[in-house]
Amino acid sequence: MSTKAESSRPRAPDTKKVHIADTPLTRNNWYKHVNWLNVYLILGIPAMGCVQAFWTPLYLKTAVWAVVYYFFTGLGITAGYHRLWAHCSYSATLPLRIWLALVGGGAVEGSIRWWARGHRAHHRYTDTEKDPYSVRKGFWYSHLGWMVMKQNPKRIGRTDISDLNEDPVVIWQHRHYLKVVFGMGLLFPMLVAGLGWGDWLGGFVYAGILRIFFVQQATFCVNSLAHWLGDQPFDDRNSPRDHVITALVTLGEGYHNFHHEFPSDYRNAIEWHQYDPTKWTIWSWKQLGLAYDLKQFRANEIEKGRIQQLQKKIDQKRSKLDWGTPLEQLPVLEWDDYVEQAKNGRGLVAIAGVVHDVTDFIKDHPGGKAMINSGIGKDATAMFNGGIYYHSNAAHNLLSTMRVGVIRGGCEVEIWKRSHKENTEYVRDESGQRIIRAGAQVTKIPEPVSTADAA
Numbered sequence: 001m002s003t004k005a006e007s008s009r010p011r012a013p014d015t016k017k018v019h020i021a022d023t024p025l026t027r028n029n030w031y032k033h034v035n036w037l038n039v040y041l042i043l044g045i046p047a048m049g050c051v052q053a054f055w056t057p058l059y060l061k062t063a064v065w066a067v068v069y070y071f072f073t074g075l076g077i078t079a080g081y082h083r084l085w086a087h088c089s090y091s092a093t094l095p096l097r098i099w100l101a102l103v104g105g106g107a108v109e110g111s112i113r114w115w116a117r118g119h120r121a122h123h124r125y126t127d128t129e130k131d132p133y134s135v136r137k138g139f140w141y142s143h144l145g146w147m148v149m150k151q152n153p154k155r156i157g158r159t160d161i162s163d164l165n166e167d168p169v170v171i172w173q174h175r176h177y178l179k180v181v182f183g184m185g186l187l188f189p190m191l192v193a194g195l196g197w198g199d200w201l202g203g204f205v206y207a208g209i210l211r212i213f214f215v216q217q218a219t220f221c222v223n224s225l226a227h228w229l230g231d232q233p234f235d236d237r238n239s240p241r242d243h244v245i246t247a248l249v250t251l252g253e254g255y256h257n258f259h260h261e262f263p264s265d266y267r268n269a270i271e272w273h274q275y276d277p278t279k280w281t282i283w284s285w286k287q288l289g290l291a292y293d294l295k296q297f298r299a300n301e302i303e304k305g306r307i308q309q310l311q312k313k314i315d316q317k318r319s320k321l322d323w324g325t326p327l328e329q330l331p332v333l334e335w336d337d338y339v340e341q342a343k344n345g346r347g348l349v350a351i352a353g354v355v356h357d358v359t360d361f362i363k364d365h366p367g368g369k370a371m372i373n374s375g376i377g378k379d380a381t382a383m384f385n386g387g388i389y390y391h392s393n394a395a396h397n398l399l400s401t402m403r404v405g406v407i408r409g410g411c412e413v414e415i416w417k418r419s420h421k422e423n424t425e426y427v428r429d430e431s432g433q434r435i436i437r438a439g440a441q442v443t444k445i446p447e448p449v450s451t452a453d454a455a
């Protein structure tokens, strides 16, 4: 599914100087490619926090608070930035929107407006050059590289964010973003620990700096790990994948193959036993009257996608198997030629107008040599289909791998062949391969024709 359409007005060709991101990375210019501000924010500050943690005792209350605030700010991204603003998968009342804008800002991953625009481009242009964090450029690029290396903003696919520009909470947060980051990223967690139980420094280091680092790394996994690890039960043409590990790390954003197929569904995991605390939280907000209009795709639509992907996998497996030479590629034999060749020692058996070379199979025939030998050089259609023994489905399948020709002429066989050709339309898979269903093999005759030979 694609997100809303962008306004595609033609742009004047840019004659100004080339963006650094579009020049090759060399030993002399690499530092110009680096977005140093982001390096400082994403890696520098956490590194300093790690060092500071050596001298900062960790109290139990602060540790619990850091984990609780990790969930608050993480949900600010997953339930707020992602499912509410980027995908509009539910509606939220003003108090909830303000709360999500604040704690989402506390995760320090950019403003809602900036984040949602990039994410909509990611969904619309997944895996292409216009995808801001395309995993096709490597795991680390999709995780961090797209932020720590300068990007040409013109490369990112354009998306419609007019709905976000109409949300005063989004606009307010975008305007005051740095204040929100400082206030909710560092000040608020420090105040809670400081005023609550006197641990100002611990609040700053653990619930502030290090908690930001963990929330960031966890949510970055949606762009990297969720496009890297796991299964693709709905569509395997693009990179998104489903995996429980990603779900555990990302507060439930790990069923990413589902999510890219059904992005406006407020759920990421659809089974009750799958881990999706973001979904559970949104649902709880609904019970409290804070969230409403939770969007959900019908199970019918979801199952269709799953079945189509299964069908594709089955087609791939089927195409690797030997179903015998297609009839139209087999040489046409005259009946007399067939009888002649069989007399001269070739183990040929004609069944339903198709000639099979069973020479190497005679000794392995489960019904014994005598039985199979009695069909050689004859029309064994009826024998094979119940005249002597009603052969199994597996036997028809095996027989098809021994095909060597089709017969022209030959009484009942020819009559049957004509009617069979007229009545049978082969089912084919999407790559044009014939699908042979159990009981639908060409050699399978529901009501055996009785022939003089078989009598």
Ligand SMILES: [Zn+2]
Binding pocket: 122, 222, 223, 226, 227, 240, 256, 260
């Ligand atoms: Zn994705």
Ligand SMILES: [Zn+2]
Binding pocket: 082, 086, 087, 119, 123, 259, 263
């Ligand atoms: Zn998404």
